[in-house]
Each structure stands twice: as C-alpha cells, then as structure tokens.
Amino acid sequence: MKFLIQQAKIINPGSPLESKKQDILIESGIIRDIQPSIQASADRIISGHDLHISPGWVDIFAEFGDPGYEYKETLETGAAAAAAGGFTDVFVVPNTKPVIDNKTQVSYITGRSTSLPSNIHPIGAISRGAEGKELAEMYDMRSAGAQAFSDGLYPVQSAGVLLKALQYVKAFDGIVIQIPDDRSVGSNGLVHEGVVSTRLGLPGKPMMAEELLVARDIKLARYAESKLHFTGVTSPRSLDYIRRAKDAGLSVTCSVTPYHLLFTDEDLMKGYDTNLKVYPHLRPEKERNLLRAAVADGTVDCVTSHHRPHEKDSKVLEFEYAKYGMSGLETCYSALRLAMPEIPEARWVELLSTNPRKIFGLGGAVIEKEAQAHVTIWDAAAHITVNDAFFRSRSHNSAYTGLTLPGKVLGVINGTRASLHSL
Incomplete structure (x- = not known):
C-alpha cells in the first residue's frame, strides 16, 4: 500500500x-x-x-488481559488502542492468567502479535507467578523475546529477590522495571494520605511508601551495577533520589503517567470518581507541579500510559471496592498536551519515542x-x-x-x- x-x-x-x-x-x-x-x-x-510525524512512539508499561482476562482487553483490542494512541510498540505487564513467567507465555504474546498494527513486547516476570519469592526463567524468557523484566503491578518487595534479578539480567544487558511502592506501608490505603483522604473519610497511604522503595532499589542497583527503571513515579523526593543516582553515573531511569501530570487528589472531591482510583495514587497540587517541573527539566526519561482496562462491573461500584487503574493508551498524547501545553512537540517525542527506544534497546526508528x-x-x-x-x-x-x-x-x-x- x-x-x-x-x-x-x-x-x-x-x-x-x-x-x-x-x-x-x-x-x-x-x-x-x-x-x-x-x-x-x-x-x-x-x-x-x-x-x-516522528519515529514510532513506545509505551513501556501497559496491561492487556490476554491470556486470562480477555473480557477486559485482548491482544487485538489492545493493539488497536495502542495504534490509535500513536504507539507502534507497547510493553505489556506480566500480570495475566497464567503469569508471563516462562518462555511459553512469552512466545504466546510474540506469536499472536505479528499481524497486529502495534508491536507487542512482553515484559517477563521477575519471580514465578509474580509472587516475589523465587526468580522466574529470565534467561529463557529473554531468548524468547521478553524486552524487560518486572513483576508488573506487584513490585518486588524482597530486597534479596530484586538484587538477584538485577545481577541476573546483567548477563544479557537486561533491565528491571519497578513501580516504587513499599506495600507494607499503608497497606490498606485507597488514596494519598493527606487532607483529602481525611475529608473523604477514606484510608490513606503515605507517599513515603514510594520513597522508601526508590531509595532501597537505587542502593541495590548501585551494588549490582545493573539497569533499573522506575515507572509511575509521583514523589518529589523520589525524583531527587533519582537525580542523585544519575549524577553518580548509575543506570537508573524513570517514567511518569499523563494522569499524574494532570489530576490531583482534590479531583476525587468531585464525586468519588472511581476512574481516578489509580495506582500509584494521585498526589496534591504541589507535588503534581513538581512532577511537571521534572518533565520540563529532563529528570523524567519517559512517559507511559499505565493503561489498565476494566469492564464496568469493576468500576461502577463503591470507591472502596473499585479496581485500580484507568484506560490510557488512546488519550495519552492529548492528556499530556492538556496537562503541559507549554512543552514543545520535540520534548514529547523524546519522552514517547527517543528515550524509551534507547533505554530498552529497541533501536532508533528513523525518518529517512x-x-x-x-x-x-x-x-x-x-x-x-x-x-x-x-x-x-x-x-x-x-x-x-x-x-x-x-x-x-x-x-x-x-x-x-x-x-x-x-x-
């Protein structure tokens, strides 16, 4: 054609x-x-x-439900959404049923995606069943086409397990992705702990939970001399830790989501909108503005949608029982424009294409x-x-x-x- x-x-x-x-x-x-x-x-x-026009955009952290949760998203509908959002490549988290923790599951994803409009790259689980206990077959998954490694929506809590993973991926120059969240801190929290959580009468989770894991994991990456990427970063202190790690020459990078750049926890006051129940939680305006500043000054390396599709039954119910996450592939670019209209198009391309291709070894698509x-x-x-x-x-x-x-x-x-x- x-x-x-x-x-x-x-x-x-x-x-x-x-x-x-x-x-x-x-x-x-x-x-x-x-x-x-x-x-x-x-x-x-x-x-x-x-x-x-630019080299194709890359989303490094999206959830498709296939296999096991096809009623939320299939590879076909997910790829269609990715292409509509401008993504030629999308990394899918391993939190399927069964979990993507072996080469068979990786091959299932890569084999099914060859005819789809967007390339689907499976993220291999760090641990078996994404349970955070024993390392999965990471080398075999890499050979089968896993582009990165993460337990996805369940960040590795054990320092020992994550250290082993960081050391293991060095053999093939791999990279580990973590959502920075110490799940033992504020484990019952539904929203950011602060004034809004008190007003809404909802249990809060302190931002410290993110900062603790960022600080710990940077130390582990330093020790292992390995590559680590934080996704869904929301805390200014986390960003300070990441800046210092970069200044020290560590291979530490980070990404943010459009909705963390646009919304704040005060938006929850407008009617307990369960579509704003996201993970990590929305932060107050001050923290949101500092996150925007980190995008502008180059601290943030990538933008990712954190696309988490849910059927109505998972969202149209009480806030406490609603599932976390928002559908985000198709609206990613426009939401960024709404959040930060002053940012030039070249910077968005850097965040959506140039940097993720470089960090995750996809190669530089070029227009020539x-x-x-x-x-x-x-x-x-x-x-x-x-x-x-x-x-x-x-x-x-x-x-x-x-x-x-x-x-x-x-x-x-x-x-x-x-x-x-x-x-």
Whole structure:
C-alpha cells in the first residue's frame, strides 16, 4: 500500500530533516521519498492543519488481559488502542492468567502479535507467578523475546529477590522495571494520605511508601551495577533520589503517567470518581507541579500510559471496592498536551519515542529515505472528543470521558501494517 503524507513537520532528533515540513512517500512499508513537495499517486493521502510525524512512539508499561482476562482487553483490542494512541510498540505487564513467567507465555504474546498494527513486547516476570519469592526463567524468557523484566503491578518487595534479578539480567544487558511502592506501608490505603483522604473519610497511604522503595532499589542497583527503571513515579523526593543516582553515573531511569501530570487528589472531591482510583495514587497540587517541573527539566526519561482496562462491573461500584487503574493508551498524547501545553512537540517525542527506544534497546526508528517506516502521525492543532465511540480498547474506564482534549493522533504506519483515521 502507498501513503503520501503531505507537509508534515518531521520531529526526529539528530536528523538533518528535524523540524522541516516535507512530503513523505511510503510504499510497502518503506520510506521511498522525502521532498518539500511530491507529486505522486497514492492509495491514501494524509494531510492536516498542523501535521507532525516522528519515529514510532513506545509505551513501556501497559496491561492487556490476554491470556486470562480477555473480557477486559485482548491482544487485538489492545493493539488497536495502542495504534490509535500513536504507539507502534507497547510493553505489556506480566500480570495475566497464567503469569508471563516462562518462555511459553512469552512466545504466546510474540506469536499472536505479528499481524497486529502495534508491536507487542512482553515484559517477563521477575519471580514465578509474580509472587516475589523465587526468580522466574529470565534467561529463557529473554531468548524468547521478553524486552524487560518486572513483576508488573506487584513490585518486588524482597530486597534479596530484586538484587538477584538485577545481577541476573546483567548477563544479557537486561533491565528491571519497578513501580516504587513499599506495600507494607499503608497497606490498606485507597488514596494519598493527606487532607483529602481525611475529608473523604477514606484510608490513606503515605507517599513515603514510594520513597522508601526508590531509595532501597537505587542502593541495590548501585551494588549490582545493573539497569533499573522506575515507572509511575509521583514523589518529589523520589525524583531527587533519582537525580542523585544519575549524577553518580548509575543506570537508573524513570517514567511518569499523563494522569499524574494532570489530576490531583482534590479531583476525587468531585464525586468519588472511581476512574481516578489509580495506582500509584494521585498526589496534591504541589507535588503534581513538581512532577511537571521534572518533565520540563529532563529528570523524567519517559512517559507511559499505565493503561489498565476494566469492564464496568469493576468500576461502577463503591470507591472502596473499585479496581485500580484507568484506560490510557488512546488519550495519552492529548492528556499530556492538556496537562503541559507549554512543552514543545520535540520534548514529547523524546519522552514517547527517543528515550524509551534507547533505554530498552529497541533501536532508533528513523525518518529517512529507504528506511523502514515505523512512524507516528498526529495533528497538533486538532482536538479529540472522548466518548464511548472514541475508544478502540475493549474497556472505557477513563476520567477523560466527556472532555475535549488538544491534539489528535492520526495513527501509525508500522512497516507493512498501518492503522490510520482521518481528521
């Protein structure tokens, strides 16, 4: 199939075409030509008011329900949601049923995803059953295609187990991902511990639980001389620890979510919206603003959706019993634009594409003649309206429903696979 993309601003750091508006001709998954103007026939012509194109975006932490929880999300619906959100690549957490803790489960994911519009990269579990007790078959999973290792939604609590994992992955230059949360601190907490939790009458969890695990895990990474990535960071003190680790030359990186950049715990006062029951918890405005500052100053390396789809029965009930998480793939870019409209497009591409590709060894997709086309296309001047018809995901548990958000992703061209919609 042949695509002609007209007058798109190229965002590809390090490229001689950076920030230039060009026509781009893609045929059979290859970028055939890039010129100020191209006169050629095409099966699909793509244009827009403020069209942009960059190397394909990467989401490094998303939950699909397949296998075991297909009523929440399948690989097919998850990949469709990822492509609609601009992601050519998405890492899926191992918290399926059964858990992705062996090469058979890794091969199931990679084998099923070859024809989907987005590449699905399984994250192998650190421990058997993601129970945090015994190491899983990490080397075999890596050989089968596991891109990183994590117990996903259940961060490893044992220092000894995590240290062994950090030492083990060094053999193949692997990387460990942790949500920083000491689950023994405020284990019954439903929201951030503070003024809002008191007003709502909900048990709170102190932010210290995050900071304790960040400090501990950095020490373990230093000892093991291994690679560690924190995802879902929300605490300013955690960010200080991470800054110091980077300054000391440690291979420590971090990512944040769009909803932690946009919402605060005070938004829960507007009606106990269970779509805002997320993990890690939403923080107060002061902490939210310091998190934004860390995005602007370069401390934060990546943005990830933390996509957690749920059927209505898991969300339409009392706050105490609702499941944690929000559907986030399709709204990721627009939510970022709403949260921080002053951030230039090049910085978003750095956070969504350049950095995750570098950190996790995906290789640099490039926009140049005769290169494989792995690209994301969006119109920065357009808007999206979030409603039930908007979603490609099987689940619609989103706090953005009913809102109009800035910026519209048109989709992806991912080799010979493409998923695009019009303005």
